Amino acid sequence: MFTDNIIISKLQEFEVSTAALLLAESMCTNPNHIFLFGEKSFKGIEMQQKMFKTVLTNPANNSFTAKMNGEIIGSMTYTDSKHCQMPKKQLLFELPKYARLFGWRLPKVIRWRANWEGHDCTLPHLHFGPLGVATTHQGKGVGKVLLRYFCDSLDENNQIGYLETDKEVNVLFYEKFGFQVIEEDILFGSPNWFMVRETKINSDYKWKDSSNSYNLQDISQKHTLHITSKREEQGKYRLDPL
Numbered sequence: 109m110f111t112d113n114i115i116i117s118k119l120q121e122f123e124v125s126t127a128a129l130l131l132a133e134s135m136c137t138n139p140n141h142i143f144l145f146g147e148k149s150f151k152g153i154e155m156q157q158k159m160f161k162t163v164l165t166n167p168a169n170n171s172f173t174a175k176m177n178g179e180i181i182g183s184m185t186y187t188d189s190k191h192c193q194m195p196k197k198q199l200l201f202e203l204p205k206y207a208r209l210f211g212w213r214l215p216k217v218i219r220w221r222a223n224w225e226g227h228d229c230t231l232p233h234l235h236f237g238p239l240g241v242a243t244t245h246q247g248k249g250v251g252k253v254l255l256r257y258f259c260d261s262l263d264e265n266n267q268i269g270y271l272e273t274d275k276e277v278n279v280l281f282y283e284k285f286g287f288q289v290i291e292e293d294i295l296f297g298s299p300n301w302f303m304v305r306e307t308k309i310n311s312d313y314k315w316k317d318s319s320n321s322y323n324l325q326d327i328s329q330k331h332t333l334h335i336t337s338k339r340e341e342q343g344k345y346r347l348d349p350l
Contacts, residue, residue: 109249110248110249111248111249111250111252111253113176113177114174114175114176114181114182114250114253115174115175115176116172116173116174116175116253116254116257117172117173117175118170118171118172118173119164119171119172119173119183123173123180124161124164124165125157125161126180127160127164127171127173127180127183128157128158128160128161128163128164129153129157130180130181130182130183130240130241130242131156131157131160131183131238131240132153132154132156132157132159132160133153133240133242133243134240134241134242134243134246135156135238135240136148136152136153136156138274138275139274139275139296139297139298140220140274140295140296140298140300141156143216143296143297143298144213144216144217144220144296145213155209155210158209159209159210160238162209163185163238164183164185166187168187168188168191169185169186169187169191170185170186170187171183171184171185172184172185172254172257174241174250174253174254176245180242181241181242181244181245181250182239182240182241182242182245182250182251182253182254183238183239183240183254184236184237184238184239184240184254184255184257184258185236185237185238185239186234186235186236186237186258187234187235188232188234188235189228189229189231189232189233189234189235189270190232192228192235193225193228194221216296219295220295220296223293223295223300224272224300224302227272227291227293227302228270229268229270229290229304231268232267232268233267233268233269233270233304234258234261234262234267234268234269234270235270235271236258236269236270236271237271237272237273239251239254239255241254251281255281255282255285256285259285259286259305262305262307262308263308266307266308267307268304268305268306268307269286269287269304269305270302270303270304270305271287271302271303272300272301272302272303273300273301273303274295274298274299274300274301276299276301278301279301279303282303283303285305286305286306287303287304287305288303288304288305288306289301289302289303290302290303290304
C-alpha cells in the first residue's frame with residue numbers, strides 16, 4: 109500500500125518553511141482562508157505561509173510531518189488545551205507583529221480567533237490542527253495516517269480530542285475517526301463546525317443533543333459528563349456577522 113511507506117516524525121526546525129508552505133497551499137481553498145486572503149495567489153500563499161510558520165515555531169505546539177522518500181507530503185499540529193488559546197495580554201503584546209503580517213486583514217483575523225475561541229471545549233483536551241497534505245498527494249490516505257497517529261495518542265493517554273473546520277467534506281472525514289460535531293456557527297458567511305472525540309475509556313458513551321447542550325451519557329451507569337464550549341457557558345452562541 110502507498111501509505112505503508114509513510115514515516116511520521118517530529119517537525120525539525122529546518123523543515124518549518126517547507127511544512128508551512130505545504131499547509132498554505134493545501135488550505136488556501138478553505139472558505140475562511142479565501143475570505144481573508146482571496147483566491148489562490150502568490151501573495152496570498154506567502155502570507156499564509158508566514159501565518160503557519162508562527163504556529164509551527166510555537167514551542168507549546170506539537171508538530172509532525174509525514175514523509176515519503178525523505179519528502180514532506182503532510183503536516184499536522186496539536187497542542188494541550190492549556191496552551192491552545194492565546195492569553196489576552198500575550199495577544200496585545202503580539203499585536204504589532206500580527207499587524208505587520210496581516211495588515212488591514214488583522215481585525216478579521218482577530219474576529220476569526222475570537223469566534224473559534226468562543227467555541228473551545230471547556231474540558232481538558234488535545235486541540236488538533238492544522239492538518240495539511242501536499243496537493244500532489246491528496247486523496248492517497250496521507251491525512252488518514254496523520255490523523256490515526258493523533259487518535260492513537262489520544263487513546264494511549266485517555267484524552268479528549270477537539271478541532272474546528274470550515275469545510276463540510278472534512279466533517280465527514282473526521283467523523284470516520286470518532287469525532288462528532290457539537291456546535292456549528294457561521295463565520296464570514298460560511299459554516300464552521302466544532303468537533304470532539306471522546307476518550308477511549310468512555311467508548312460506551314454516546315453524544316446526545318438536549319436543549320442546546322451536549323452530553324456524553326454512560327448508558328450503563330446513568331452518569332452524565334457535561335461537555336460545553338466557552339461560548340455556551342458564556343451565553344454568547346450566535347451567528348457571527350460579516
